[in-house]
Amino acid sequence: MASKGTTLLQAGLTMAKNNDTNVKRQLPPCRTACPAHVNVQGYVSLIQKGKFRDAVEIIRKDMPFPAICGRVCFSPCEDACARTNVDQAVAIRALKRLVADIEREQGRVKSKPVPNKSNEKVAIIGAGPAGLTAAYELAKLGYPVTVFERMSELGGMMRYCIPDFRLEKFVVANEIAYIKDLGVEIKTGAEFGKDVTLESLRKEGYKAIFIAIGAQLGMKLNVPGEDLEGVINAVDFLRDVALGKHVDVGDRVAVVGGGNSAIDAARTAKKRGAKEVMILYRRSREEMPALPHEVAEAERDGVKLYFLVAPKQIIGENGKVKAIECLRMRLGEPDESGRRRPIPISFSEHQYEVDTVIPALGQVAEPECIPKELLDMKARVPSMKVDPVTLETETPGVFAGGDIATGPASIIEAVGAGKRAAVSIHLYLTGQDLRSGRDEGIEETTWVKNWDSLSKKERRYEPPSAKPRLSFEEAARYLESIRRKAMFEAFRCLGCGPCAECLANLDLCEGDKAIVDEDLCIGCNVCAVVCPFEAVKKNEDGVAQVNEDLCKGCGICAARCPERAITMKKLTDEQIESLALATAGGK
Amino acid sequence: MENNEPKIACFMCNFAFCQTEMRIPSNTSIARVNCIGRIDPVLILEMLEKGADAVMLVGCKPPDCHYIEGNSQAEITVKVLKKLMCLAGLEPERLKLLWYSPIDKKSFSSYTKEYTEEMRKLVLSPIKKAVSESPLMINILAAKNVASEFRLRVLLGREKELTESVNVYGEKIPIEEFNSLLEEIVASEFVQQKIHVLTQTKPLSIKTLSEAVGMKPATVLRQIVNMRRRNMMTLDHIEGTTPFYKALEVK
Numbered sequence: 001m002a003s004k005g006t007t008l009l010q011a012g013l014t015m016a017k018n019n020d021t022n023v024k025r026q027l028p029p030c031r032t033a034c035p036a037h038v039n040v041q042g043y044v045s046l047i048q049k050g051k052f053r054d055a056v057e058i059i060r061k062d063m064p065f066p067a068i069c070g071r072v073c074f075s076p077c078e079d080a081c082a083r084t085n086v087d088q089a090v091a092i093r094a095l096k097r098l099v100a101d102i103e104r105e106q107g108r109v110k111s112k113p114v115p116n117k118s119n120e121k122v123a124i125i126g127a128g129p130a131g132l133t134a135a136y137e138l139a140k141l142g143y144p145v146t147v148f149e150r151m152s153e154l155g156g157m158m159r160y161c162i163p164d165f166r167l168e169k170f171v172v173a174n175e176i177a178y179i180k181d182l183g184v185e186i187k188t189g190a191e192f193g194k195d196v197t198l199e200s201l202r203k204e205g206y207k208a209i210f211i212a213i214g215a216q217l218g219m220k221l222n223v224p225g226e227d228l229e230g231v232i233n234a235v236d237f238l239r240d241v242a243l244g245k246h247v248d249v250g251d252r253v254a255v256v257g258g259g260n261s262a263i264d265a266a267r268t269a270k271k272r273g274a275k276e277v278m279i280l281y282r283r284s285r286e287e288m289p290a291l292p293h294e295v296a297e298a299e300r301d302g303v304k305l306y307f308l309v310a311p312k313q314i315i316g317e318n319g320k321v322k323a324i325e326c327l328r329m330r331l332g333e334p335d336e337s338g339r340r341r342p343i344p345i346s347f348s349e350h351q352y353e354v355d356t357v358i359p360a361l362g363q364v365a366e367p368e369c370i371p372k373e374l375l376d377m378k379a380r381v382p383s384m385k386v387d388p389v390t391l392e393t394e395t396p397g398v399f400a401g402g403d404i405a406t407g408p409a410s411i412i413e414a415v416g417a418g419k420r421a422a423v424s425i426h427l428y429l430t431g432q433d434l435r436s437g438r439d440e441g442i443e444e445t446t447w448v449k450n451w452d453s454l455s456k457k458e459r460r461y462e463p464p465s466a467k468p469r470l471s472f473e474e475a476a477r478y479l480e481s482i483r484r485k486a487m488f489e490a491f492r493c494l495g496c497g498p499c500a501e502c503l504a505n506l507d508l509c510e511g512d513k514a515i516v517d518e519d520l521c522i523g524c525n526v527c528a529v530v531c532p533f534e535a536v537k538k539n540e541d542g543v544a545q546v547n548e549d550l551c552k553g554c555g556i557c558a559a560r561c562p563e564r565a566i567t568m569k570k571l572t573d574e575q576i577e578s579l580a581l582a583t584a585g586g587k
Numbered sequence: 588m589e590n591n592e593p594k595i596a597c598f599m600c601n602f603a604f605c606q607t608e609m610r611i612p613s614n615t616s617i618a619r620v621n622c623i624g625r626i627d628p629v630l631i632l633e634m635l636e637k638g639a640d641a642v643m644l645v646g647c648k649p650p651d652c653h654y655i656e657g658n659s660q661a662e663i664t665v666k667v668l669k670k671l672m673c674l675a676g677l678e679p680e681r682l683k684l685l686w687y688s689p690i691d692k693k694s695f696s697s698y699t700k701e702y703t704e705e706m707r708k709l710v711l712s713p714i715k716k717a718v719s720e721s722p723l724m725i726n727i728l729a730a731k732n733v734a735s736e737f738r739l740r741v742l743l744g745r746e747k748e749l750t751e752s753v754n755v756y757g758e759k760i761p762i763e764e765f766n767s768l769l770e771e772i773v774a775s776e777f778v779q780q781k782i783h784v785l786t787q788t789k790p791l792s793i794k795t796l797s798e799a800v801g802m803k804p805a806t807v808l809r810q811i812v813n814m815r816r817r818n819m820m821t822l823d824h825i826e827g828t829t830p831f832y833k834a835l836e837v838k
Contacts, residue, residue: 052750208729236725421736512621524737526744532655554654555625559664562740564627573630579618 030092031579032081035416036133038062040077040092043099047490050483052099059096064089064136064179065129067104067171070097072162073412074291075406082494090492104174111525113183117142120429123206124148125192128407129154129411130402131212132179133418133423139182142428148190156214157403158411159241163268166294176499193369198398208397208425212418215363215403225314226359230321232471234265234360241268250343250355252276254324256311257360263295265358266303273547275305278352282310282329282342310342312344312349325353364407374400380516383407390424390434391417399424512553512570516544520565527557527566536566593640593706595699598626600646602653603687608777610696614703615643622646624657628664628734628743631682632671635712636727640659641681641706643699648686651722658686661809663746670770671733675726678709722799729780739776778802783819783834790823790831 030040039062043055059066065315081089122138124131127149135145136288155161155172162313173291180186187349190196201209218233220226230250232240238261241249246294253274270277279298281288284307288295299305309326316322328348362560367382374393376385384394391401401417403409427434429448452474463539468476514527523542528534536544558566558573567573595615600623611617621627623646634642644665646658661684669679671765685698711725746769748754750762760775778800785791793811795802811832814820823833 241766471733524741526741529748530656530660530744532657552621552654554622554657554661556622556654556657558625558741559625559659560744562737562744564735568625571625571628576598576618576620577630577633579636580598580616580639581637582616582618 006153011259020100029078029082031082032044033076034412035076035410037061038077040282041493044090044092044095044490047057047486048493050487052102052483053485055099056103057552059100060178063091063412063419064133065411065415066096067100068129068158068167068175069093069415070095070100071167071171072158074410076412083492091489094203095486095490098482102482104171108174108178111178111291112182113181113455114142116144116183117213118144118429120144120207121146121205122208122210122425122429123196124199124210124212125196126150126213126402127154127176127186127188128154128402129158130214130414130416130418130421131210132176133415134212134421135184135418136182136208136403137422138425139179140574141422142431143426143429144183144185146185146187148192149186149188149374150191151186151354154186154188159510160242161264163238163241163264163271165267165577166264176426191369194347198371198395208399208429210425211370211393211398211400211404211420212414213365213369213404213413214419215365215368215408217364218359219361219364221311221314221357221359221361223311223313225316226323228316229319230316230355231314231357231359231493234261234358235363236544237265237358238268243258247272250273250353252354253277253356253358254352254354255279255358255360255460256364258283258290259283259362260290260294260356261362262360262380263290263298263303265360267298267301269358270301270303274356275327278354279303279305280309280311280324280326280352281307282360283331283339284308287339291517308342310344311357314350321354321357323353324357325351365404370404370567374398381407389420389507391421392424392428392434397428399428471527489497512554512555512568513548513551514546514557514566515569516546517565518543518565522563522564522565524562530556530560532556556560593643593703593709594636594702595643595706597621597643597645598631599701600657600755603645606757608692609718611782612696612699612703618642622652622657624652624654624660624664626661626664628671629731631668632727632731635672635677635681636724638644638714640709641683641702643702644682644684645687645695646684648688659747661716665702665742665744666733667739667769667773670773670778672732674774675730676723677713679689680705680709682792695743707768725781725784728775729784732774732783733773736776736780738772755768775810775813778807779814779819781833782807782810783837786820786832786834790833792826792829794829796832814826 024471028041031037034040039058043058046055046058062155063069064241070093071255075093076275077092078089081092083090103269118141120143121454122143124138124145124147125137127147131147132154142340149156151160154176158167159169160171192211212384216235218235220344222232225231230477232247234255234257237247249269249272251274253266253276255262255269255277256279260281262279262281266277266279284578285305285341297303308329308331310326310329312326313327314321326349328345328350329342330345332343333341335341361552364381370382370384373425374395376383384393384405386400386405391399391405393400399404400416401421406413406417424434480525494580516527516536521543523538523544525538527536528538533552535547537547539545553570555568555571592614597615597617599617601619601621603623604617604619623644631642633643645684646661647653649658652658665684666681668682672682684687685702685704687695687698712788714727719729746765749760750765781800782796785796790801793804793807796811797807799806802819811820815822819835820832820836821835823831825831
């Protein structure tokens with residue numbers, strides 16, 4: 001376990017250091033790449049030490065869905081990982097999934113309800129990832145939060161549009177139960193615009209409202225024959241399956257689109273008994289927005305992929321779908337999304353005989369749900385006008401985020417929006433400037449030099465997904481092997497961020513800061529010289545000042561201060577001494 | 588058995604520490620700190636003074652430090668302290684800097700066992716038998732004063748700056764030159780501090796001082812002149828033609 005890991009680790013670290021001497025002073029690239037800024041290096045380094053439960057706690061500090069994201073996140077953190085310079089990115093998502101699963105299997109510690117510290121009620125509309133994250137963050141701050149949800153179960157797209165084989169329902173339920181336990185009030189069956197409106201919420205005394213209803217409406221194909229029986233949108237199809245409704249897809253199914261929901265719909269159709277399932281995508285494989293490993297899984301399930309074809313019309317017989325007529329495409333110049341624009345080739349019409357057509361072209365918000373005054377009239381698709389940083393709308397006290405504001409995106413982006421909204425609402429309710437205290441300082445840091453190596457190779461590390469049936473003794477050995485594999489994978493992390501990222505010892509690392517005794521300080525500037533993080537500086541009076549945001553509590557300045565004017569808040573010299581004398585002392 | 592076992596005080600970097608892999612021998616006590624660069628040189632001498640037979644600093648192997656250069660700071664501390672311990676009459680082997688990582692092939696306890704064996708050969712720390720007025724205790728006290736003294740600490744803090752980048756005049760000091768300068772300063776500081784400690788209780792003449800320090804009276808006189816300039820000493824009284832000096836309280 002040791003030798004290879006260590007040498008590679010050092011090789012990578014030296015590379016990172018040579019690249020930029022200030023490397024360790026910045027946040028690690030994985031954290032800056034994550035829309036929710038999850039402390040990746042922190043939990044990976046805890047996994048190194050085998051502290052799996054603490055690792056989950058670190059994730060929960062930044063977002064409430066470790067197990068969900070461990071399954072379906074598109075992991076921008078892995079794309080930014082500096083380990084790519086050495087060999088291959090650390091399997092961050094797989095590690096997250098593993099620790100979250102182990103915690104759930106062993107029985108999660110129930111979250112304690114946070115007592116209300118404020119009387120300002122907050123309403124959150126929509127119990128998807130954005131809404132639930134905002135509820136989670138605000139509940140932690142002590143606000144009485146109510147979540148309104150139209151459907152009978154919580155989770156939004158996570159629950160209804162991601163099929164069971166990718167994201168199990170009990171996983172979603174478990175993570176949501178954690179949020180509920182914090183004391184969040186939930187009202188299901190309340191549709192925005194009908195059962196609840198902005199006015200009714202204001203009358204009930206809600207001081208701030210966060211609209212996160214998402215984009216629930218599947219986009220239309222806009223070809224003739226779309227009203228025929230047997231055309232069912234991917235979102236509706238997946239939702240019906242998730243609700244347990246009987247959906248008959250027939251023998252041959254064509255899915256139109258190349259995103260993750262297209263793949264999900266195709267795999268679901270295959271698993272529901274369709275003999276032949278094809279995905280029709282108008283660009284080529286490289287341009288597919290779906291995750292490569294999802295595509296590979298679909299192919300393994302027997303889904304056929306047809307590239308460079310676009311539907312021209314759906315041909316029906318007796319009001320039912322009979323075939324889909326398509327055009328061949330070729331790729332032209334890149335468009336505004338950076339992908340090459342497909343251009344139809346004339347007279348290339350051809351037909352596929354199908355029983356069901358599932359358009360999966362993406363989603364838009366339902367315009368009738370949005371209050372008229374908040375609707376963005378200029379946008380191409382119905383969406384809401386919001387400030388991109390603070391997420392506030394033009395109506396004071398009303399915020400909106402997630403898919404409704406940004407167009408369909410991913411879970412982790414919605415989580416990021418939920419976090420931003422929670423900060424905004426907190427600032428709004430406490431009467432502060434909405435733009436203060438934002439993590440503007442978080443800039444993308446990345447030093448992946450060889451972008452070609454980013455092509456996703458087959459993962460070397462995969463978390464165990466199926467549970468084998470084992471005897472007690474075998475199970476213990478199996479669990480130990482899983483633990484060791486995960487720890488080994490975590491050891492591949494180069495730890496490029498600053499130290500306190502890892503919070504390996506919460507009691508020690510968190511909040512240990514240097515304090516300067518201003519009467520003793522003579523302004524010699526030695527502390528500023530030795531500080532690795534430029535956290536101590538002389539002010540105009542020639543007295544050292546500690547910047548607590550930058551100080552990581554290493555204590556080197558305390559050890560070097562010529563006048564011994566610097567002490568540490570938590571671990572003073574006397575405490576270290578008494579610790580070290582515990583057994584060694586005694587004359 | 589109890590008496591022969593050398594007691595080791597161990598300071599350990601939090602990042603080198605791994606709970607699950609640690610079997611700590613009973614003769615060793617571990618104080619975890621955020622970074623091994625956190626350890627003040629005075630603290631180490633204090634450990635030795637208070638009865639530890641040896642002090643071990645455990646940190647992460649360069650270049651892998653979570654605080655970038657904490658371990659190189661620890662190296663500087665250890666380098667100077669070994670010099671000071673030599674001057675004070677303590678074996679420099681009593682201080683050890685160990686690079687360790689939880690993924691090392693060798694376990695931490697085997698490192699400590701090895702070190703304990705090494706220390707067994709040195710027998711027990713002479714400090715344990717020493718009484719407070721003995722020359723050794725005076726030496727240790729002087730060494731502690733040197734370690735907490737301004738001049739040395741500034742040099743230690745600035746070593747990396749001076750030898751690795753340039754100073755305000757655009758000069759870069761070669762590491763050899765810096766080391767010899769450091770040695771000179773440590774030696775002269777040690778003599779001064781020793782004189783200071785000796786004269787704290789009663790005024791002493793240059794002759795007695797030169798016997799106690801083991802130096803020529805002329806050298807001692809030069810140091811005393813320097814010390815008077817630094818406001819560390821004063822002339823107490825004159826007996827016949829012999830001046831007697833007394834230490835002044837340093838703030």
